[in-house]
Amino acid sequence: MSAPAQSQQSTSRERILDRIRAATQPSTAAASSYATLPRNYIHKGALNADARVNLLIERLREYDAEVIEATPEGLPAAIAAQLAASGKRSFVAPAGLPADWMAPGFDWKIDRGLTTAEIEQADGVVTAAFCAVADSGTIVLHHSLAEGRRVLTLLPDWHLCILRASQVVERLPEYFDRCLQPPALVTWVSGPSATADIEMTRIKGVHGPRFLHVIVVHDQDAPATNSN
Amino acid sequence: MSQAAGHHAILDPTLAPPFPQAALNVLRNPQLRKNVTHAIDVIQGKRARLVAEKTDWQELRSTASAIRTHALENLGFYLEQFEARCTAAGGHVHWAADADEARRIILDLLRQENASEVIKIKTMTSAEIQLNTFLEAQGISAFETDLAEIILQLGDEEPSHIVVPALHINRSQVREIFARRMGLKNLSDDPQALTAAARRYLRQKFLTIPTAISGANFLIAETGSVAVVESEGNGRMCLTLPRTMITLAGIEKVLPRFEDLEVMLQMLARSATGERMNPYTSLWTGVTPGDGPQNFHVVLLDNGRSSILSSPKQRQTLKCIRCAACMNACPVYRQTGGHAYGSVYPGPIGAILTPQLMHMQHAQSLPYASSLCGACYEVCPVKINIPEVLLELRAQVTDQERKQAVRFFDPMYLGLRIANLLFARAWIFHAAQRLGRIGARVVTRKDGWIHSLPSVGGKWTQTRDLRGLPSQTFHEWWAARGKEAK
Numbered sequence: 001m002s003a004p005a006q007s008q009q010s011t012s013r014e015r016i017l018d019r020i021r022a023a024t025q026p027s028t029a030a031a032s033s034y035a036t037l038p039r040n041y042i043h044k045g046a047l048n049a050d051a052r053v054n055l056l057i058e059r060l061r062e063y064d065a066e067v068i069e070a071t072p073e074g075l076p077a078a079i080a081a082q083l084a085a086s087g088k089r090s091f092v093a094p095a096g097l098p099a100d101w102m103a104p105g106f107d108w109k110i111d112r113g114l115t116t117a118e119i120e121q122a123d124g125v126v127t128a129a130f131c132a133v134a135d136s137g138t139i140v141l142h143h144s145l146a147e148g149r150r151v152l153t154l155l156p157d158w159h160l161c162i163l164r165a166s167q168v169v170e171r172l173p174e175y176f177d178r179c180l181q182p183p184a185l186v187t188w189v190s191g192p193s194a195t196a197d198i199e200m201t202r203i204k205g206v207h208g209p210r211f212l213h214v215i216v217v218h219d220q221d222a223p224a225t226n227s228n
Numbered sequence: 229m230s231q232a233a234g235h236h237a238i239l240d241p242t243l244a245p246p247f248p249q250a251a252l253n254v255l256r257n258p259q260l261r262k263n264v265t266h267a268i269d270v271i272q273g274k275r276a277r278l279v280a281e282k283t284d285w286q287e288l289r290s291t292a293s294a295i296r297t298h299a300l301e302n303l304g305f306y307l308e309q310f311e312a313r314c315t316a317a318g319g320h321v322h323w324a325a326d327a328d329e330a331r332r333i334i335l336d337l338l339r340q341e342n343a344s345e346v347i348k349i350k351t352m353t354s355a356e357i358q359l360n361t362f363l364e365a366q367g368i369s370a371f372e373t374d375l376a377e378i379i380l381q382l383g384d385e386e387p388s389h390i391v392v393p394a395l396h397i398n399r400s401q402v403r404e405i406f407a408r409r410m411g412l413k414n415l416s417d418d419p420q421a422l423t424a425a426a427r428r429y430l431r432q433k434f435l436t437i438p439t440a441i442s443g444a445n446f447l448i449a450e451t452g453s454v455a456v457v458e459s460e461g462n463g464r465m466c467l468t469l470p471r472t473m474i475t476l477a478g479i480e481k482v483l484p485r486f487e488d489l490e491v492m493l494q495m496l497a498r499s500a501t502g503e504r505m506n507p508y509t510s511l512w513t514g515v516t517p518g519d520g521p522q523n524f525h526v527v528l529l530d531n532g533r534s535s536i537l538s539s540p541k542q543r544q545t546l547k548c549i550r551c552a553a554c555m556n557a558c559p560v561y562r563q564t565g566g567h568a569y570g571s572v573y574p575g576p577i578g579a580i581l582t583p584q585l586m587h588m589q590h591a592q593s594l595p596y597a598s599s600l601c602g603a604c605y606e607v608c609p610v611k612i613n614i615p616e617v618l619l620e621l622r623a624q625v626t627d628q629e630r631k632q633a634v635r636f637f638d639p640m641y642l643g644l645r646i647a648n649l650l651f652a653r654a655w656i657f658h659a660a661q662r663l664g665r666i667g668a669r670v671v672t673r674k675d676g677w678i679h680s681l682p683s684v685g686g687k688w689t690q691t692r693d694l695r696g697l698p699s700q701t702f703h704e705w706w707a708a709r710g711k712e713a714k
Contacts, residue, residue: 013323020304023537030302037294041287136505149519173490182486184513190505193461197376198419200270208461
């Protein structure tokens with residue numbers, strides 16, 4: 001930006017902030033008044049672990065996601081069965097995806113800097129997730145090494161997401177409790193991409209993956225509060 | 229895309245006709261009314277069911293309202309915090325005092341990128357500053373990517389709702405637009421086929437156009453992050469694939485903390501589309517190496533907002549999170565649709581936001597585009613008391629009008645001044661009653677009703693009948709009764 005434009009910028013910044021300050025209270029006590037805001041909504045759900053997982057599955061299915069359940073020992077076989085049933089051949093995997101999740105017999109490309117074109121050409125993607133919220137049927141991705149870059153779960157038309165039961169919370173505030181620090185990147189995914197822009201008719205699949213598959217792994221022995 | 233240019237006149241508050249006049253277009257178009265009513269009935273039904281299942285809805289509303297009020301009361305603090313954190317994370321923050329400055333900042337950024345094309349996520353704020361028209365005139369094609377926005381852009385239509393902007397257009401109209409503009413002769417009017425056509429139309433654009441523009445649903449002060457709420461994945465495409473991302477956000481969009489989203493995200497989709505959660509919500513913080521655009525700009529837009537802050541009663545207008553529940557609930561919007569409001573912000577929120585953004589210079593008929601039934605307040609997830617603001621604005625319109633010399637001869641103001649005189653003294657009032665009874669005889673029909681009044685009164689009797697004056701007032705009857713008793 002040219003020099004005059006920059007000085008214009010600093011004037012606008014000051015002008016806007018001056019107008020705001022003239023119209024509002026001085027903000028020295030923002031932090032202490034924030035602490036007193038009422039928060040009487042429900043923070044923690046009341047369901048037990050099984051009911052919580054069942055609620056998640058029900059809500060995901062309402063969004064037209066395919067959900068199956070597996071035991072920790074049966075997971076690799078469950079993944080292989082899902083991949084085979086998809087009829088698809090080529091898959092991309094985040095760099096940190098556990099090796100035994102990449103079923104043999106398919107073309108796997110591991111994302112160590114794949115190009116957009118390479119990701120676009122893949123039929124599907126398999127990832128982990130950070131957490132899932134049963135109440136709204138939401139899968140939360142923080143885009144860690146096992147969850148992949150954002151583009152990885154966007155371009156392929158078919159997404160298989162592996163969730164452990166211990167990662168499932170009942171209500172949204174419980175997810176925020178699990179974030180010890182605010183994450184830099186988050187994608188909240190609630191079902192396959194969809195639109196209702198034409199006569200409010202819900203159509204599955206616009207630009208994001210049109211097919212969302214979820215495997216819930218019953219690692220019930222792990223305490224529900226232990227996320228990762 | 230030349231057709232997209234230059235057509236926002238009907239939604240430009242400085243040019244749009246007054247609400248009652250603009251509303252006639254829709255009231256006389258049965259197809260349009262049918263489309264609008266159908267869409268609203270569907271959303272309203274879904275919303276009601278999903279809000280009812282949320283047993284802590286009122287508590288969520290209270291917190292959402294308190295968070296938004298707090299953010300506005302401390303807006304300067306939180307904007308500076310947002311700027312500092314976003315900058316530290318590799319973003320660039322720009323400040324635009326008005327629409328003109330915002331457009332120039334964005335144009336400068338696009339010129340630096342040598343961009344001749346740009347992809348866009350639906351943003352009402354860019355419609356507010358008429359960005360597409362401006363860019364088109366500068367030789368830059370802006371491609372909308374939200375399905376409804378594509379329909380509007382290709383069909384050369386105007387948005388009539390802030391969440392489902394093409395709700396006034398039905399499937400066969402969409403088919404006609406797509407067939408014509410995409411060259412698809414055999415396209416069916418099945419929404420599935422129409423959606424697939426839009427997917428194909430945009431795919432190459434997503435993969436090749438390196439610059440994108442978005443709005444923001446929320447800015448997080450604590451972290452410098454931006455959140456965008458969407459359904460289709462077009463937002464994720466724009467936020468992930470391009471090299472450069474420009475986010476245009478009103479200064480009021482700020483939330484203090486990341487965890488405030490736990491309230492907002494529970495309410496927004498339920499209020500907006502009647503879903504438990506929208507398919508995709510994205511949050512990003514400045515620039516992340518190896519993931520998404522590496523050149524990120526936020527343009528903070530004032531454009532009249534800071535002037536709304538100074539009145540605590542009117543300030544609540546800025547709490548809005550753009551869910552559109554108020555327009556879906558509004559009996560007036562239901563009849564007139566969105567275009568009558570002469571602004572990209574229609575419905576009850578538009579009726580209070582537009583005149584204030586225009587510094588009360590334009591859109592003065594909007595505060596009257598309401599029956600004050602209060603349905604909008606009841607459904608508002610952040611508890612904006614829209615009827616209260618409407619009344620406040622009506623008072624301001626009246627105050628302004630009173631100052632104009634021409635109003636001295638306006639029949640209504642003349643009438644009110646005379647009324648003021650009559651009511652001030654009992655004897656004048658009683659004399660006027662007696663005179664009125666004589667005058668009323670002229671207009672009272674045989675059935676004892678007044679069906680039409682002369683002059684300004686005629687407007688009132690257009691839709692109502694008035695009972696003729698009785699031969700005796702209560703006062704007169706009481707006084708006479710007292711004498712008889714003696």
